[in-house]
Amino acid sequence: MAGQSSRIHCEIDFERDGKHVGFLRVPNSVHRSAYGWLPVPIVSVRNGSGPSALLMAGNHGDEYEGQVALAKLTRALEPGQIRGRVVILPMANFPAAQAGLRTSPLDESNMNRLFPGDPDGSVTQMLAHYVETVLLPGADFFIDLHSGGSSLHYLPTGMIRISADADLAKRCRALLEAFAPPNAILLDMGGEDRTSIAAGLRAEVVSMVTELGGSGTVTPDCLQVADHGLRRALRHMGILQASPGPNEPPALAPRWLKVGGASAYLYASEAGLFEPRVELGDWVKAGQVAGAIHDPSTPWRDPVDVRFGHDCFVLCKRVSGQVERGDCLFQLATAP
Numbered sequence: 042m043a044g045q046s047s048r049i050h051c052e053i054d055f056e057r058d059g060k061h062v063g064f065l066r067v068p069n070s071v072h073r074s075a076y077g078w079l080p081v082p083i084v085s086v087r088n089g090s091g092p093s094a095l096l097m098a099g100n101h102g103d104e105y106e107g108q109v110a111l112a113k114l115t116r117a118l119e120p121g122q123i124r125g126r127v128v129i130l131p132m133a134n135f136p137a138a139q140a141g142l143r144t145s146p147l148d149e150s151n152m153n154r155l156f157p158g159d160p161d162g163s164v165t166q167m168l169a170h171y172v173e174t175v176l177l178p179g180a181d182f183f184i185d186l187h188s189g190g191s192s193l194h195y196l197p198t199g200m201i202r203i204s205a206d207a208d209l210a211k212r213c214r215a216l217l218e219a220f221a222p223p224n225a226i227l228l229d230m231g232g233e234d235r236t237s238i239a240a241g242l243r244a245e246v247v248s249m250v251t252e253l254g255g256s257g258t259v260t261p262d263c264l265q266v267a268d269h270g271l272r273r274a275l276r277h278m279g280i281l282q283a284s285p286g287p288n289e290p291p292a293l294a295p296r297w298l299k300v301g302g303a304s305a306y307l308y309a310s311e312a313g314l315f316e317p318r319v320e321l322g323d324w325v326k327a328g329q330v331a332g333a334i335h336d337p338s339t340p341w342r343d344p345v346d347v348r349f350g351h352d353c354f355v356l357c358k359r360v361s362g363q364v365e366r367g368d369c370l371f372q373l374a375t376a377p
């Protein structure tokens with residue numbers, strides 16, 4: 042589908058200098074609005090030729106930290122502070138972000154499993170296609186700000202993906218180290234090519250994602266990681282020219298970890314109420330009890346223990362105590 046032109050109209054011209062704000066108009070002809078369009082906010086800040094960055098959030102609509110960080114950056118960033126261009130897409134899957142849901146209520150689609158999208162598909166497919174075929178080819182750098190959303194909570198983390206292109210992989214690593222989140226992950230996602238970071242690497246764009254917390258919240262700590270990280274990353278790209286303010290901390294080396302394969306996820310084996318026995322940031326051992334699943338409807342029965350299969354680091358946990366069989370309880374990392 043890539044190569045076919047998008048039906049989405051952008052109100053702003055990315056080639057013009059200055060700060061321009063407006064909407065992507067996504068055609069959405071529905072009962073209440075026959076020739077209507079959905080307004081996806083987009084911002085371009087440009088000052089002459091130079092490197093170009095695409096900064097995105099709201100790929101999953103219930104991940105709020107990145108949306109707030111990019112709204113703040115939108116108001117703060119002025120053309121005189123930069124060289125080149127910054128394109129900001131803070132609510133990439135706008136219908137999902139507006140609803141505060143991971144997936145779009147219009148087509149029940151998870152944008153991050155839809156790349157490269159489809160110009161003739163559903164709203165989410167059209168948006169993924171626009172990012173892949175219009176925005177990414179115009180970018181040298183790409184940061185997609187995620188978090189744990191409603192169901193998960195992450196330690197603040199930056200992630201890059203293993204790439205066959207050694208030079209691109211090196212530049213992705215340098216970008217992440219400039220962003221300098223407390224934790225850094227090398228993702229081994231096998232053949233999963235439907236995500237934004239896969240799309241970024243397909244376009245040979247230096248790409249990273251973040252996981253900034255979650256639980257459907259915004260916290261000062263996670264926002265600081267995002268705010269400072271974005272500024273350090275924009276400086277690293279050669280885009281942000283303004284020198285760091287007095288409250289901007291220098292980059293510290295992150296804790297490097299690795300995530301990959303089926304063993305990186307620990308799932309609920311039954312339905313019930315989950316009692317965790319570990320916390321985020323714990324190093325755990327193979328065979329150690331991760332938690333117990335209780336069934337208070339038959340409280341005289343013993344709970345079912347869930348155990349870790351290997352020595353690992355607890356990077357991400359499920360938020361809700363209520364679980365169904367197949368729910369992800371923990372995402373696990375290992376030493377790099």
Ligand code: CA
Pocket residue numbers: 101104187188189190
């Ligand atoms: Ca996400």
